[in-house]
Amino acid sequence: MAEAILFCALERIGDLLIQQADFLGKVGDDVQLLQTELRRMQCFLKDASARQEEDQKIRNWVAEIRDVAYDAEDVVESYILKVVFRRGRSIHTIGNMLATWEVGSEIEDIKAKISNLTRSLETYGIRPIREGDDSRFAYEGRQQLRRTYSHLVEDDVVGLEDKTKELKCLVILDDLWTMQAWNSLRPAFPIGKSRSKILLTTRNKDVATYVDPKALIHEVQCLTEEMSWELLQKKAMLPGGHDFTWERLGMKMVRHCGGLPVAIIVLGGLLATKHTLKDWEMVYRNINSYLRRGKGHEQEFGGVSEVLASSYYDLPYQLKPCFLYLGHFPEDFEIPTKKLMRMWVAEGIVSSVQGETAEDVAERYLDELIERCMVQVGRRNFIGRVKTCRLHDLMRDLCLSKAKEENFLQATHLRHKNDPVAASSSMVPIVTPMAKIRRLAIYLDEGVNRCISSEYEKSSHLRSLLFFYAKEVGMINWEQLKPVFNNFKLLRVLDLEGFKITEHLPKAIRKLVHLRYLNLRNSKVRVLPSSIGNLVCLHNLDLSFDLLDGLQRGEIPNVIWKMEQLSHLYLPKSFTINGADKLRLDSLNNLKTLRNVDARKCCIKDLVKLTNLSKLGMHSVKSYEELKVILKHPSPILNSLWLLSLQIWGERVEEKDLRQLFSDCHHDFYRLSLGAALSKLPEYNSFPPNLIKLTLWGSRLVEDPMPTLGKLPHLQFLRLPHTYFGKEIVCLTESFPRLKYLFISNFPKLEKWKIYDTAMPSLLELQIRRCEQLKKLPDGLRLVTTLRELEIIEMPNGFLNRLKVGGEDFYKVQQVHSIKLWARSSCF
Numbered sequence: 001m002a003e004a005i006l007f008c009a010l011e012r013i014g015d016l017l018i019q020q021a022d023f024l025g026k027v028g029d030d031v032q033l034l035q036t037e038l039r040r041m042q043c044f045l046k047d048a049s050a051r052q053e054e055d056q057k058i059r060n061w062v063a064e065i066r067d068v069a070y071d072a073e074d075v076v077e078s079y080i081l082k083v084v085f086r087r088g089r090s091i092h093t094i095g096n097m098l099a100t101w102e103v104g105s106e107i108e109d110i111k112a113k114i115s116n117l118t119r120s121l122e123t124y125g126i127r128p129i130r131e132g133d134d135s136r137f138a139y140e141g142r143q144q145l146r147r148t149y150s151h152l153v154e155d156d157v158v159g160l161e162d163k164t165k166e167l168k169c170l171v172i173l174d175d176l177w178t179m180q181a182w183n184s185l186r187p188a189f190p191i192g193k194s195r196s197k198i199l200l201t202t203r204n205k206d207v208a209t210y211v212d213p214k215a216l217i218h219e220v221q222c223l224t225e226e227m228s229w230e231l232l233q234k235k236a237m238l239p240g241g242h243d244f245t246w247e248r249l250g251m252k253m254v255r256h257c258g259g260l261p262v263a264i265i266v267l268g269g270l271l272a273t274k275h276t277l278k279d280w281e282m283v284y285r286n287i288n289s290y291l292r293r294g295k296g297h298e299q300e301f302g303g304v305s306e307v308l309a310s311s312y313y314d315l316p317y318q319l320k321p322c323f324l325y326l327g328h329f330p331e332d333f334e335i336p337t338k339k340l341m342r343m344w345v346a347e348g349i350v351s352s353v354q355g356e357t358a359e360d361v362a363e364r365y366l367d368e369l370i371e372r373c374m375v376q377v378g379r380r381n382f383i384g385r386v387k388t389c390r391l392h393d394l395m396r397d398l399c400l401s402k403a404k405e406e407n408f409l410q411a412t413h414l415r416h417k418n419d420p421v422a423a424s425s426s427m428v429p430i431v432t433p434m435a436k437i438r439r440l441a442i443y444l445d446e447g448v449n450r451c452i453s454s455e456y457e458k459s460s461h462l463r464s465l466l467f468f469y470a471k472e473v474g475m476i477n478w479e480q481l482k483p484v485f486n487n488f489k490l491l492r493v494l495d496l497e498g499f500k501i502t503e504h505l506p507k508a509i510r511k512l513v514h515l516r517y518l519n520l521r522n523s524k525v526r527v528l529p530s531s532i533g534n535l536v537c538l539h540n541l542d543l544s545f546d547l548l549d550g551l552q553r554g555e556i557p558n559v560i561w562k563m564e565q566l567s568h569l570y571l572p573k574s575f576t577i578n579g580a581d582k583l584r585l586d587s588l589n590n591l592k593t594l595r596n597v598d599a600r601k602c603c604i605k606d607l608v609k610l611t612n613l614s615k616l617g618m619h620s621v622k623s624y625e626e627l628k629v630i631l632k633h634p635s636p637i638l639n640s641l642w643l644l645s646l647q648i649w650g651e652r653v654e655e656k657d658l659r660q661l662f663s664d665c666h667h668d669f670y671r672l673s674l675g676a677a678l679s680k681l682p683e684y685n686s687f688p689p690n691l692i693k694l695t696l697w698g699s700r701l702v703e704d705p706m707p708t709l710g711k712l713p714h715l716q717f718l719r720l721p722h723t724y725f726g727k728e729i730v731c732l733t734e735s736f737p738r739l740k741y742l743f744i745s746n747f748p749k750l751e752k753w754k755i756y757d758t759a760m761p762s763l764l765e766l767q768i769r770r771c772e773q774l775k776k777l778p779d780g781l782r783l784v785t786t787l788r789e790l791e792i793i794e795m796p797n798g799f800l801n802r803l804k805v806g807g808e809d810f811y812k813v814q815q816v817h818s819i820k821l822w823a824r825s826s827c828f
Helices: 002-019 026-053 057-082 092-121 135-147 163-166 180-188 203-211 225-236 244-255 261-271 275-287 287-292 304-313 317-328 337-347 358-371 395-404 478-486 507-511 530-534 605-611 624-631 655-663 781-785 797-803
Strands: 171-173 197-200 376-380 386-392 411-416 421-422 441-445 464-469 493-495 517-519 541-543 554-557 567-572 575-578 593-598 615-621 643-648 670-674 693-697 717-721 728-731 739-745 752-755 765-769 789-793 818-822
Touching: 002 026, 002 057, 002 317, 002 386, 026 057, 026 092, 180 203, 197 203, 203 358, 225 244, 244 261, 244 275, 261 275, 275 287, 304 395, 317 337, 317 358, 317 395, 317 441, 317 464, 337 358, 337 386, 337 493, 337 517, 358 386, 395 411, 441 670, 464 507, 478 507, 530 554, 605 624, 615 624, 615 693, 624 655, 643 693, 752 781, 789 797, 797 818
Parallel strands: 171 197, 411 441, 441 464, 464 493, 493 517, 517 541, 541 567, 554 575, 567 593, 593 615, 615 643, 643 670, 670 693, 693 717, 717 739, 728 752, 739 765, 765 789, 789 818
Antiparallel strands: 376 386, 411 421
């Protein structure tokens, strides 16, 4: 872990030397020397990290190296902070000269610490290992090979042919960790020359595919509640003649295991030694502690924490901080992966590698954590990317434990009496000076009257601050967040999503000049000060406030153009601009995401320069003609877009314009939301070839769109509100081959719907809303055997009654798992 922190510090200092050269001035030479010393220390750290389990002294030195890396970052960033606020003054002013002297002195202190540590490590036999200098590890690998097998692989074996043909074996290799381990074992197995089979288990999917890319891979899932109880009964050996009280208690305890077999086995092994109901009740009261430590059964199972911790120790150093960062989020929280990965990047935990963008690297790291079974997938989007993820309760417990051990993160729960309570951890927390904590997650209970407890108010080294709150938390005043602006000046990540806070963001936000991630989504903030323009390092700015369904408007100053490093910008859905008629955006060349652009408040021609955009959302466009400045052939931005959302008022959009729009779309373009009156849909082969998600709303088509849309080969999601004004729609044979979700609403004249055989063979969900003239569901729907959910909303009572059990049309939907029939004010 210290390796990861030192690497991040080196990356960060390197970036500062490039980006803040003007601010560093003469101090830049000292910072470069510091960077050189840290790189030298990095060489020693490779050997020290590998040997820290040998000796407490080495572990202490590794911790000291971690702290030195933190201190180096703090010194450089604090100096830049001081200079930024003296900008415009002469470098020879007393304040600037004093700041320069102070940072020089602090850098000398850090270099002295590094020298002392280096001497200590060298004295103890720790040697520097530079890039490519893997001779020691290669030697140890050869030694491992010699220990593993001493024979040569013979291709020609005489005298054993008959015996090997007769033998048929099943070889089981349990918990294979690495590809190197398989390489050591591989020569012992004559794969392809016998009828024997190998079954192996591993926590790393890459290992499984490496052993045999064509092998059948079975990914084990957590057990259901019923299966968990069945396993516990087998392991716990309930006494004969027990009553239901024992079972009820056992069921309560097994829920704490979250379907994790190793946890159930540890619990079962413990309960097998308890022979009275009183003993079982005591285990239940201390269930979490028993599970973590495996108390009473250590020799056989060693506790769940030790089993899970081995997965953490095996992580490459760059993945460890990514995993620990997950500890910010509450128990059972569905973590939005987009948000998580952007926080990683903002914090500097993840950076670009050899032409691969930082966000692509972050996604690769997340996938690896999932493949190692350390992170669970919540939901995936339509192109298979992970949309949400979560931690198993016991894995989260390990995460918090290691985060405290590594001085990486503190998580605290502010209850209604404002007493901070540390989030649960599987180990006794290591005492960390509150002023030195780097990341803080605060869970707010209902009834709290402060947001930050007094013990954290002076935490000047904070890099990330995340808030989570109960729904019942009342309105909060900015006065309660004063420490954020006055003391947390090195913050890079500030997450206030959903915060019920007074609507004016304080001018003091200007002090957070290192901020890279500011999230005000769904918060009660409505008005931004012009001082927010000081946050020129921002990468992610989310201003999609909670505006009471359009009853309010946001107020933003015309300063966003100063934030030239912005990658993701979410504007308020409705806003006014202070100090200008139009919001300037033309300087934001690094933007990848731009959402909620109001065409009345922004210069559309500014978007021509934003050639890195991959997601664009725009509304209130007067006509398609107004968009031609950015969409005309060859379009400067369509070539990079893979998501486009447009709302166009006024006259209908012509078919030829749609054809031109689609022809310029990037090959990977997969999502389109178009709100506009359309004269006619173009032929299916004019649509983007890889379109997966499509919303057409307010189209007012008079020709049935289904025959055209049904030919789109990759379409999985189709939403059609106010799209069609005809009387009949037809889904032809073999149409919509991959469609999974279909939503139809407000077809005012629709009377008849036909679904032919083999249409929509993959449909999972169907929603029909406000199609009052539709008499009945199509008979062909009974052939859609994949349908799991059907929702009928605000349809005539006669239509609803036909679908109830015993109704005339129930046979068409009896295969559907979930049927919801909503009248205008109730659900059947």
